[in-house]
Amino acid sequence: MSEKKKLQIALYWGAACGGCDVAVLDTDAFILDVAALADIRLWPIAVDGKYADVEALADGELDAAFFNGAVRNSENEHIARLLRQKSKVLVAFGSCAHLGGIPGLANFVTRDDIFRTAYLDNPSIEPGNRTVPVPSTPVNGHVLEIPKFYQRVYALDAVVPVDYYLPGCPPAPNQVKAAILAIATGNLPPRGSVVGASDRAVCEDCKREKSEKKISRFYRPWEIIQDPTKCLLEQGIVCLGPATRSGCGVRCPDTGQGCRGCYGPLPGVVDQGAKVVSSLASVIDSRDPEEIERILDAIPDFTAIAYRFGLPASLLQRRIRA
Amino acid sequence: MSFEPRIVGFLCNWCSYTGADLAGTSRIHYPANIHIIRVMCSARIDPTFVLWALAEGADGVLVCGCHPGDCHYTDGNYKTMRRFPLLKRLLHAYGVEDERVRLEWVSASEGQRFADVVTDMTERIRPLGPCRIRPGLQADMAER
Numbered sequence: 001m002s003e004k005k006k007l008q009i010a011l012y013w014g015a016a017c018g019g020c021d022v023a024v025l026d027t028d029a030f031i032l033d034v035a036a037l038a039d040i041r042l043w044p045i046a047v048d049g050k051y052a053d054v055e056a057l058a059d060g061e062l063d064a065a066f067f068n069g070a071v072r073n074s075e076n077e078h079i080a081r082l083l084r085q086k087s088k089v090l091v092a093f094g095s096c097a098h099l100g101g102i103p104g105l106a107n108f109v110t111r112d113d114i115f116r117t118a119y120l121d122n123p124s125i126e127p128g129n130r131t132v133p134v135p136s137t138p139v140n141g142h143v144l145e146i147p148k149f150y151q152r153v154y155a156l157d158a159v160v161p162v163d164y165y166l167p168g169c170p171p172a173p174n175q176v177k178a179a180i181l182a183i184a185t186g187n188l189p190p191r192g193s194v195v196g197a198s199d200r201a202v203c204e205d206c207k208r209e210k211s212e213k214k215i216s217r218f219y220r221p222w223e224i225i226q227d228p229t230k231c232l233l234e235q236g237i238v239c240l241g242p243a244t245r246s247g248c249g250v251r252c253p254d255t256g257q258g259c260r261g262c263y264g265p266l267p268g269v270v271d272q273g274a275k276v277v278s279s280l281a282s283v284i285d286s287r288d289p290e291e292i293e294r295i296l297d298a299i300p301d302f303t304a305i306a307y308r309f310g311l312p313a314s315l316l317q318r319r320i321r322a
Numbered sequence: 323m324s325f326e327p328r329i330v331g332f333l334c335n336w337c338s339y340t341g342a343d344l345a346g347t348s349r350i351h352y353p354a355n356i357h358i359i360r361v362m363c364s365a366r367i368d369p370t371f372v373l374w375a376l377a378e379g380a381d382g383v384l385v386c387g388c389h390p391g392d393c394h395y396t397d398g399n400y401k402t403m404r405r406f407p408l409l410k411r412l413l414h415a416y417g418v419e420d421e422r423v424r425l426e427w428v429s430a431s432e433g434q435r436f437a438d439v440v441t442d443m444t445e446r447i448r449p450l451g452p453c454r455i456r457p458g459l460q461a462d463m464a465e466r
Binding site: 074271275280281286287289296302306315317 | 369370372374377401405408411414418454455458462
C-alpha cells in the first residue's frame with residue numbers, strides 16, 4: 001500500500017480581524033497535529049505561501065480551504081474564486097464568511113461615508129492633509145494597484161458556492177478541531193450544512209433559570225448587580241440567545257454577558273434581526289406605546305445589536321443608497 | 323403611466339379583516355393598491371414578513387390588528403405594539419421611508435376607517451415612488 005498522501009489545505013482571511021486565525025491557533029497542541037496531518041499551502045498570517053503558488057495548483061488539488069472574513073474588495077473576491085477553483089471543499093469559517101460579520105455593519109453606510117471618515121473628516125487626521133489612496137500609482141515605470149473597494153460587504157456564499165459553514169466569532173476551538181478532523185477522515189455531512197453548531201437556540205443550552213419574562217427597563221451589564229443563576233433577559237440585560245444558534249458552549253451568558261448572536265440565525269430563520277425584534281420586544285411589560293418607546297430607548301444602537309454579525313446575509317442586506 | 327404603489331396588508335382575522343370585509347359589503351370605495359393577507363392575529367406577523375414583503379418588491383406594508391384591549395387572544399396585539407417600534411428602528415437604518423410601513427388598529431365595525439387608512443397610505447406612498455430595495459439588491463450583483 002502506498003504511503004498516505006498528506007491533506008492539502010489553505011486558510012485565508014478576507015475582510016476580517018484576524019480573530020479566526022487566532023481561533024485556529026487556540027486549538028493549542030492540536031495545531032501540531034494539523035501540521036503533521038496536512039500541508040498548509042496558503043495561510044497569510046502564519047506561513048509563507050503566496051497567491052502565485054495557489055494559482056499554480058491544479059484545479060481541485062487542495063482538499064480543503066478555510067475562508068474567514070467577508071468579501072469587501074476585489075482582492076477578497078479574487079482569492080475566494082481562486083480557492084473555490086483549487087479546493088475540493090470550501091469552508092466559510094467564522095461569522096464574517098458565514099453571514100458577513102461585523103464588517104457587514106458597514107452596509108448601513110455608504111462607501112463614500114467610509115472613505116470620508118477614514119481619510120478626510122476624522123479628528124485624528126492632520127487638518128488640510130489630503131493623502132488618499134488611489135486605484136493605481138505609477139512608480140519608477142511600474143504601476144502599483146490596490147484592490148477595488150466595493151460599495152458593500154458580501155458574505156462568502158454571495159460570491160462563490162460554499163460547501164460548509166462553520167459559524168462563530170470566532171468559532172469555538174473544539175468546533176474548529178472537530179471540523180478539521182472531519183475533513184481529514186472524510187466523515188462529512190451533506191454539502192451546504194452548518195457544521196460545528198447545534199440546531200437549537202443558545203437558551204436551550206444555557207444553564208440559567210428561566211421563567212416568564214417581564215421587564216420594565218433594559219440595563220447595560222455594568223448598570224446592575226446580576227443574579228448569576230437567573231436568565232439575563234429576565235434581568236433586563238439584552239441577550240440574543242432566543243434568536244441565535246447554539247454550539248458555542250454558551251460562553252458569553254456563562255460569563256454574565258448577553259449572547260451577541262455570533263452563531264447566526266437558527267435553522268429555517270431567514271433574518272436574525274427580525275427575530276431579535278420579536279424576542280426583545282416580547283419581554284417588555286408595558287401596554288403604553290410611549291412607555292414602550294422609553295424602555296426601548298435604553299437599548300443603545302439597536303440595529304447594530306440586531307445585525308451585529310449578519311447584515312449582508314439578511315433579507316434587506318444593506319441601506320438603500322440614493 | 324403613473325406609479326401605483328403595491329401595498330401588502332396583513333390583517334388580523336377577528337377585527338381588521340372583518341373591518342375590511344365590512345368596507346366591501348358597505349360598498350365603500352378605497353384604492354385597489356392593497357393586497358390583503360389574512361392572519362389569525364397581528365402577533366402572528368413576524369417582523370420577517372414585513373422585511374420579506376419589502377425585499378420582494380412591495381412599496382408599502384400595512385399591519386392591522388384589534389384595538390388594544392380587544393384582542394381575541396387577550397394580548398396578541400400588545401406584542402405587536404411592542405415589536406413595531408423596534409421594527410421601525412430597523413427600517414429607519416435601512417433607509418426605508420417612515421410612510422411605507424404602518425401599524426393601525428381597525429375594529430370589525432370600522433369599515434370606513436379601514437378605507438380611510440388605505441386611501442391615506444396609498445396617497446402618502448405614491449409621491450415617494452417605488453421602494454428601491456429590490457432594484458438595489460439586483461444592482462449589487464452587477465457591481466462585481
